Amino acid sequence: MSTKLVAWNQSTDCCLWHGVSCNNNGQVIGLDISSEAVFDGLQNSSGLFGLRYLRRLNLAFNRFNNIQIPNVIYNLVNLTYLNLSNAGFVGQIPIGVSNMTRLVTMDLSTQFLGIQQLKLENPNLTTLVQNLKDLQGLYLDGVNISAPGNEWCRALSPSLPNLSKLSLSRCHLSGPIDSSFSQLHLLSVLHLDNNDLSTTIPEFFANFTRLTSLSLSSCSLQGFFPDKIFQVPTLQNLDLSNNELLNGNLPQFPQRGSFRRIILSYTNFSGPIPDSIGKLVMLSSIDLSLCNFSGQLPSTMTYLTELIYLDLSFNNLTGFVPLFNMSQKLTYIDLSNNGLTGSLSSRHFEGLNDLVFMNLGYNSLSGNIPSVLFVLPSLQKLRLSNNQFGGRVNESSTTPFSQLDTLDLSSNLLEGPIPEFFFELRKLNVLLLSSNFFNGTLKMANIHNLQNLTRLELGHNRLSINTSNSSSSSYSFQQLTRLNLASCNLQSFPDLSSQSKMSFLDLSDNQINGEIPNWIWKVGRGSLVHLNLSHNLLRDLQTPYKISSILILDIHSNQLQGDLPIPPPSAIYIDYSGNKFNSSIPVDIGKSVLSSCFFSLSNNNLRGAIPESICNASYLQVLDLSNNFLSGTIPNCLLSINSQTLGVLNLGRNILSSTIPNSFSPSCCLRTLDLSKNNLSGQIPGSLAKCKLLEVLNIGNNNIGDKFPCLLKNSSNLRVLVLRSNKFHGDIRCPPVANNSWRNLQIIDIASNNFSGNLYPKCFLSWRGMMLGNDAELDHNHLRFDFLNLNNFYYQDTVTATIKGLELEFVKILSVLTVLDFSSNNFQGKIPDTVGNLSSLYSLNFSKNALTDQIPKSIGYLTQLGSLDLSNNQLTGGIPEELTSLTFISFLNLSSNMLFGKIPLGRQFHTSSEVSYEGNTGLCGFPLERKCEGVSLPSPEDMNNVKTDINWNYVCAALGYSVGLGMTVWLNFLFVW
Structure with a gap:
């Protein structure tokens, strides 16, 4: 809205108009009509030009509606200052x-980057x-220059x-950045943010x-900062x-440095x-968040x-939060409130050339203040108040961080009690100390002094917060959001019932029991959008209640029972899991x-059918109704509409x-489909073949x-395939498919079915997700589905697998967890040597089949193997010495089986118990009681494999011809019980 132009009066001298300046001759030399909402009339303004x-x-x-800068601007040849910023020019x-x-x-x-913007092409x-030889200030932010370093650097120097x-x-x-840029030796301000310098x-x-x-923020900088x-x-x-x-370290700073702002985040x-x-x-x-700083906080920060x-925040800082400096060179003296009497002399301050901070307040000192105090070279803060000195002293507050508005130490390794002086910082607006190791007991009343707080985050420490004998009057933080x-x-x-502005409340992972009070839905007077009460001992909801306006509602892992509370239509995240709700x-x-x-x-304990109305949730990315007593059929619309x-x-x-x-859509975006343990x-x-993005089935x-x-042969993203305990039958051959199908497969569990036929060697060659040094993404991340990225929400995939003879549920599937379970089927023939190519395999189970011939020596190459089960087959020959490499x-x-000969000894192999070898009457040696003396070993002819003709017109579903045994990457997989 205009404030200058509306006051212009043509009946008065224009030199008196607001925004117009003239010289002594009445000639207009300055015109400032910025922020006047002007949108037209510039191109034909002969008066201006x-x-x-x-x-x-x-x-x-202003708002010049995407017009070009008029070329006639060159008429203003006497201009020394031109500001057309953010005025709508393109x-x-x-x-x-x-x-x-x-x-x-x-x-x-310009601050606004749209499809149209100012650009420099011709002229460049x-x-x-x-x-423009006299130019001292050049501001072209947001102008599309599109030039490499040697071009834009040489354009500026030596021209300017x-x-x-x-x-x-x-x-x-x-x-x-070109070396010619160094010629701009008068530079005082240099801003190159948000360019792809990559240098x-x-x-x-x-x-x-x-x-x-x-x-130089967001410039893709690299290397070490000088x-x-x-x-x-x-x-x-x-x-x-x-x-x-960008790498770097903070150096030793010079005495009395000029820094006002240091931002090194991310x-x-x-x-x-x-x-x-x-x-x-x-x-x-100072912002050093999301870096890799370590060590203790220096006590000198209190200056x-x-x-x-x-x-x-988000560093590796350790130790206690300091308040005092205890270094050998005395820089900090606080003798306040100690009952000191008498007078001060110059000798009291001899050798204190490094003194930065002194507090002698609240004593009974008298006499004159020694003049030496005012010439100490490093002294910045001096407090002598509440004594009996003569004269007057100008002092400034010496409370550390007394001007702080924001203090964020979250997500570090800090420990000890929270310093009490934090709660004396009366100007504090934001206090974030979550995700550390702070301990001790804190009363909510201690925070009462911080009346300006808008954000308080103390969660995920080792604190105990006492709210007993308190009421809403104890929490009079009317600005708290x-x-x-x-x-x-x-x-x-x-009691937060009086909070009128609160929008985010997280009380999760506590020991709160009883009812959820109905006042909690009124916190913030309708502005509460995030409520997390998960992982408590809550049993019920106080009635009457009305849940309204909340976007994120998380009450999972409690003991809530009865009917499901109806969420508000505004909610985008609803988690009621891990309770005892027993309605439909x-x-x-x-x-x-x-x-x-x-x-x-x-x-939960939910019963009845899945209502078809749930298909109306057209924005759903994650729907989890697992582990209940739901019956009936799967709604067709659930697989098509969403x-x-x-x-x-x-x-x-x-x-x-x-x-x-059979209603999966061509636009299917499913990453995880879990229908296990039903009566389907x-x-x-x-x-289902239309779900090209499927990772977990x-x-x-x-x-x-x-x-x-x-x-599913073309589902190249598939990582987990579980078919166990069904009525699948036949062999696992499929028509030939493109190379590297199922190249990311890391878990295949087809146990307890009626599969039969041979195990074909090429079946194992393209499962590159089970190989070290492959082109799949093998790291220590978990399989998960990310959504609501701005809030860092994700869904964690789970799977049940039989490992080490036990059925274990993995609530987090490491991307390096590799499992192959073909047990309890009717497979026959030999175990192919190519199984040894699955070099990252952790669990291999071929038990309870009809496999014959010898154990392949190549299994000894599986150096990551933690579990091997070949029991209840018809394997013959000796146990290969190569298996002792399985450390x-x-x-x-x-x-x-029908194994015979001496059991190899070496490394961890000999730690297996006698049970591991029972039922093999030809085996001898430790740990069996049967000694090997006098036992004849099999002849080489006995060790030869039975050759079998293979029809290569068919290969397995995961056919791949690119195979490499990469052993250069060593993944230390930790199996957590």
């Missing part, structure tokens, strides 16, 4: 600007600035010898001795954030925070009394989950019956009678 004496023109922050910057040779400052920048940057302020953020610049920072930046502000740049004596602002490949800076940081007494903001913003007291040993709800799912539940992307009712969004469907461990609907029958529907423990699922193995079962 006829002001030939004009020296300063400011049209910034397109090519006109050549006429390069003729304005008297320009000292030019600002054409070189042409634009080649005549007087340039001191340069801002080229978001200009599509690339690197490297190291040159050492010559440290030669810019007038540099006050350096901002320490010398930190030593530039004039540098006040440094921003290197969001350069995750870089790879590491090492300790040096004690010398305490010398930067002018620091107001940073001008600090307003401190964020050290976020409160996190997770894992704080709370026994009851703190409401028929019209679809009305309440219309906006939901996550809905979990798993691990196909474009649904990534996880888990209906396992219910009593669902009939067949799997029939066959795998052919439309678990239909185990049903009554499905089908052949091997060759229809990681902790479970071995070769029982009930």
